[in-house]
Amino acid sequence: MLNQIGVTQVTIPLPFRLNHVNCFLAEGDRGWTIIDAGLNTEVTETIWKPIIEKHDVKDIILTHYHPDHFGFAGILQEITSANVWMTEVDAQAGLSYWEPASMECVKKNFYTYGLPEDDLSELIVDEERFLNRVQPYPKVNQYLTEGMKLLFGKYEYEVIFTPGHSDGLITLYNKENRILFSTDHILPRISPNISYFFRGIRNPLEAFFQSLNKIKCLNADVVIPSHGKPFRNANKRIDELLAHHQERLEIVYQSIKQPASIIEVSRQLFKNLTIHETRFAIGETLAHLEYLFLNQQCKRSFEDSTWYYEAV
Numbered sequence: 001m002l003n004q005i006g007v008t009q010v011t012i013p014l015p016f017r018l019n020h021v022n023c024f025l026a027e028g029d030r031g032w033t034i035i036d037a038g039l040n041t042e043v044t045e046t047i048w049k050p051i052i053e054k055h056d057v058k059d060i061i062l063t064h065y066h067p068d069h070f071g072f073a074g075i076l077q078e079i080t081s082a083n084v085w086m087t088e089v090d091a092q093a094g095l096s097y098w099e100p101a102s103m104e105c106v107k108k109n110f111y112t113y114g115l116p117e118d119d120l121s122e123l124i125v126d127e128e129r130f131l132n133r134v135q136p137y138p139k140v141n142q143y144l145t146e147g148m149k150l151l152f153g154k155y156e157y158e159v160i161f162t163p164g165h166s167d168g169l170i171t172l173y174n175k176e177n178r179i180l181f182s183t184d185h186i187l188p189r190i191s192p193n194i195s196y197f198f199r200g201i202r203n204p205l206e207a208f209f210q211s212l213n214k215i216k217c218l219n220a221d222v223v224i225p226s227h228g229k230p231f232r233n234a235n236k237r238i239d240e241l242l243a244h245h246q247e248r249l250e251i252v253y254q255s256i257k258q259p260a261s262i263i264e265v266s267r268q269l270f271k272n273l274t275i276h277e278t279r280f281a282i283g284e285t286l287a288h289l290e291y292l293f294l295n296q297q298c299k300r301s302f303e304d305s306t307w308y309y310e311a312v
Helices: 042-054 073-080 088-094 100-110 117-128 204-216 234-255 262-269 275-294
Strands: 007-013 020-027 032-035 057-061 083-086 140-143 149-152 155-161 170-174 179-183 222-225 298-303 306-311
Touching: 007 042, 020 149, 020 222, 032 149, 042 073, 057 073, 083 088, 088 140, 100 117, 117 275, 155 179, 155 204, 204 234, 204 275, 234 262, 234 275, 262 275, 262 306, 275 298, 275 306
Parallel strands: 032 057, 057 083, 083 140, 179 222
Antiparallel strands: 007 020, 020 032, 149 155, 155 170, 170 179, 298 306
């Protein structure tokens, strides 16, 4: 399928349970274009090196700022002198999130989740260790804007903003052939992580729902995700994702019939997690709690430096 549209998939291993990210290479308007870079590791560098040697890469499109997509972009840019493209909101996030002032804000918020002290310390260490996985930072030369058209392989794609998984996440759509590069917005086997940490978009779960319905209007046929294999029928998967989160909202609502901290609710939803996975679980739990709060289905209170939520 990818060969037919003039695109090469470059799969980069990741040292997590979600053990890979799909990056892509194709000819663009000025030369070769890369979509996403992978995490900054020796494995990533080993994979990209022979590819770069054979292709004159002029542009690097970063779909969002998360380390598995953004982390190796700085080195790729140093080697190729390519222009880097991102949405403005995610460029700002990627260039600042792991910096000291931001990390202090992250730590401050961690203390409000109700975590045991040992878990709290491990989470902070896990968060900080990503600094070496995203530096050197790329220089973002161009901002991606809604509706922008990009040639990638044999076809032209429209940039579509789909916030939720990140505040500035994009997808790419070719209307003629109904091909969607769904990035991390729609995945075939798992639900994209939708997290909130008291910063960024106020209601990321609502943003995700709106983005799903925005893509549903396109009736995309071929879906090429950043994790997992290409699949058909985007709308079927969108309906599954919407149903999944409605079920999760009901579980969260039932779990706060009595006041509960964020970590207490999270442990009702997720089991047997590594400390790295715990961070995503907390963020997703909080996104669902805040969705209920902003829809006036629960109230919250701040006691003993911890947030508590209670259904109404």
